[in-house]
Amino acid sequence: MVQKTSIETYHAIINSGLISQKRMKVYEILYENPQGLTGTQVSEIFKEKHPSAKHSETIRNRITELRDMGVVVEMGVVECEFTKRKVLQFCTSDNLPSKLGKKLTLKEKVDEILEQVKFFGVGVKTILPEIEKEKLRNIYYQIENLKN
16 A cells, blocks of 8 residues: 555656656656566566567666655565566655756766875875875876876
């Protein structure tokens, strides 16, 4: 049985248009199955409901986006009925979606890591022992050399 707060959240999401149409199709499948589903199960249901639509990896991507938005949560690990491997099981939450952050490019990720390393090991006086600062400096310069 679906809880009252879940129903209210579901209607708020539908009425506000807070989730794109593609994500909403996946969200509805998870909402209709409060016991939780694996990515493969969602994909199979999606194929039945929307036979002409693309699925499989794109479905898993939508699940990840919905999880990152806070409207889907991981319930735990179960054995996949298709692959017999351990996989995550998902269900909807009572949260309204938060905005997805911009995905960083590889260069942006490297630059972000370099800034963090630089902060602790190169530019700022910290309480780190000098040996740790030296290690961080070496990592910083190795990554910088890879970029060039």
